[in-house]
Amino acid sequence: xxxxxxxxxxxxxxxxxxxxxxxxxxxxxxxxxxxxxxxxxxxxxxxxxxxxxxxxxxxxxxxxxxxxxxxxxxxxxxxxxxxxxxxxxxxxxxxxxxxxxxxxxxxxxxxxxxxxxxxxxxxxxxxxxxxxxxxxxxxxxxxxxxxxxxxxxxxxxxxxxxxxxxxxxxxxxxxxxxxxxxxxxxxxxxxxxxxxxxxxxxxxxxxxxxxxxxxxxxxxxxxxxxxxxxxxxxxxxxxxxxxxxxxxxxxxxxxxxxxxxxxxxxxxxxxxxxxxxxxxxxxxxxxxxxxxxxxxxxxxxxxxxxxxxxxxxxxxxxxxxxxxxxxxxxxxxxxxxxxxxx
Ligand SMILES: Nc1ncnc2c1ncn2[C@@H]1O[C@H](COP(=O)(O)OP(=O)(O)OP(=O)(O)O)[C@@H](O)[C@H]1O
Ligand SMILES: [Mg+2]
Numbered sequence: 001x002x003x004x005x006x007x008x009x010x011x012x013x014x015x016x017x018x019x020x021x022x023x024x025x026x027x028x029x030x031x032x033x034x035x036x037x038x039x040x041x042x043x044x045x046x047x048x049x050x051x052x053x054x055x056x057x058x059x060x061x062x063x064x065x066x067x068x069x070x071x072x073x074x075x076x077x078x079x080x081x082x083x084x085x086x087x088x089x090x091x092x093x094x095x096x097x098x099x100x101x102x103x104x105x106x107x108x109x110x111x112x113x114x115x116x117x118x119x120x121x122x123x124x125x126x127x128x129x130x131x132x133x134x135x136x137x138x139x140x141x142x143x144x145x146x147x148x149x150x151x152x153x154x155x156x157x158x159x160x161x162x163x164x165x166x167x168x169x170x171x172x173x174x175x176x177x178x179x180x181x182x183x184x185x186x187x188x189x190x191x192x193x194x195x196x197x198x199x200x201x202x203x204x205x206x207x208x209x210x211x212x213x214x215x216x217x218x219x220x221x222x223x224x225x226x227x228x229x230x231x232x233x234x235x236x237x238x239x240x241x242x243x244x245x246x247x248x249x250x251x252x253x254x255x256x257x258x259x260x261x262x263x264x265x266x267x268x269x270x271x272x273x274x275x276x277x278x279x280x281x282x283x284x285x286x287x288x289x290x291x292x293x294x295x296x297x298x299x300x301x302x303x304x305x306x307x308x309x310x311x312x313x314x315x316x317x318x319x320x321x322x323x324x325x326x327x328x329x330x331x332x333x334x335x336x337x338x339x340x341x342x
Contacts, residue, residue, distance in 0.1 A: 033096070034187045034219040035061040035084050040093035042079050053079040054090065055243035061187075064217040066209070068224060068234030070325075072333050075240045077223045078120050078191055084221065085117050085189050098187060113140075116185035118176045120192050120223070126165035130156055130175045133164065137182050150178040153208055155201065169196040177205060181212065188212065190222045194229060202226075206233050227326035237325070241333045251325050258331065259323035262300040266293055266318035268311060279303075290316075 042054040053076045061067050069077045082088035083095060086102035098114055100107035124133060134147045151160045154174040159167055164175065173196045180188055188209070194202045206229075212218040224230055230237050231251045239247040247254055267290045268274070274293070276283055281295035297303040300320050307315055 032063045033060050034063055034065075034098055035059065035221065036094075036096040037084055038094050040080065040083050040090045040095060042076075042083060042088070042090050044079075053243055054083065057093070057240075057243075057245055059084070059238065059245070061219050061221055063219060064213055065236065066213070066220045066222065066234045068222055068230040068237040069240060070224070070227070070230055070237055070329060071240035075333075076243045077240055080240060081189055081191050081221060081223060082119075085115070087117070113183050114186045116180035116183060116188045118173075118180040118188075118190045118193050122176045124164045124172055124175060127163055129161050129163055130167070130178070131160045133175065134178055134182060137179055140183075150182055153181065154178040155204065170198060170201060173197060174201065177208075181208070184216060185212070186216050186218050188218055188220045188222075190220065192223050192225070194224060194226065202229065209233070227324065227329055231325040239329065239332055247328070247332055254328060255323045255325070258328055261296045261298050262323075263321040264295050264297055264300060264303065264318070265321075266307070267291070267316045268293055269314055272311060272314055274310070 037057060037059045040054050040057040040059075041052075044051040044053055057076075057080055059067075059080075069081060071077050079088065083090045083093075083102070084097065086095065086097050086100075086108050089103065095102035097108070098111040100111045102108060128136075131147060131151060134150055138147055151157055154177055156167075156171055156174050156178070159171055164172060167175065173193060177190070177193050180190065180193075194205060197205060209218075209220050213220070222230075222234070234251065236248070236250055237254070238245045247258075249257070267286055270285070270289050270291050272291075274281070276293075279293075279295050280297070281293050283291050283293050286292040295303075304318075304320075307318075
């Protein structure tokens with residue numbers, strides 16, 4: 001099965017190529033903002049219950065910025081993204097999309113063609129083929145749209161003439177992404193676009209998104225439960241929990257802010273002695289006459305030097321773990337990640 005066509009491998013999110021464009025509201029002129037939302041609130045009524053899905057969200061997305069919206073199931077991500085897309089009306093707050101007021105249908109009509117949307121639960125018409133569906137959508141756009149190119153881009157060439165109902169979940173997800181890309185958008189909303197993609201297709205989708213940024217300075221708002229993905233591709237993430245943004249920033253900055261200690265592990269001979277309590281360390285047998293020491297330290301470099309001086313060649317298999325966005329997510333939301341909850 002072909003994957004999305006190849007452009008180049010994505011670089012890590014912290015690199016300088018993207019760093020410069022990505023300081024959101026602070027120093028940016030308003031014209032560089034693709035999305036500006038303030039005080040967004042949304043309450044659903046379910047029977048006689050009220051679900052306060054969004055409790056006052058402020059969010060800006062700059063030109064060329066990749067923003068990751070993270071959060072546990074039910075946190076309000078889809079509600080938020082739909083309010084930002086202008087397809088769901090907030091009860092309160094102000095949303096500007098590409099300069100248009102999301103509450104004004106006429107203004108929104110003028111900018112719709114510059115946006116691409118892949119919903120979390122998009123039900124594609126089952127009886128149409130991907131080619132027919134994309135062809136229909138192409139007619140909505142005044143721009144010169146190439147259906148074949150989109151089919152190729154998302155790697156569904158050999159399935160393009162089969163009915164959508166006969167495509168796998170991941171293949172349907174590719175069709176949904178192709179639809180979002182159809183109008184050559186400057187602003188892309190992708191709600192869990194990679195949840196059913198295999199690793200090749202996921203990598204290839206990132207490349208497609210980077211290419212769209214290179215061509216159009218496209219901004220991408222993406223939700224995902226894959227923390228590694230968010231850390232890798234997003235310039236900035238917001239963590240939403242119970243309808244509020246509880247953390248926001250570049251992944252690296254957030255990690256630096258929340259984790260000062262590093263976890264270090266190494267092997268020592270069983271006979272070697274060290275003061276576990278003083279080092280805030282744990283020891284476990286590791287076989288072959290060795291024990292594995294695990295410790296947390298606020299001063300990884302100094303600890304390394306001290307260990308080297310004390311144990312020299314006796315010390316082996318040493319690693320210092322960098323904190324991950326997944327750890328931060330669990331720490332802040334107190335919720336195991338999706339799939340681990342059961
Ligand atoms: N149409 C609706 N009617 C009533 N309640 C809703 C509706 N849509 C969402 N909700 C509720 O609003 C809250 C936020 O839902 P939302 O779909 O925005 O969460 P999410 O963060 O996208 O979750 P997930 O990670 O599972 O996609 C949840 O409690 C959900 O049950
Ligand atoms: Mg959702």
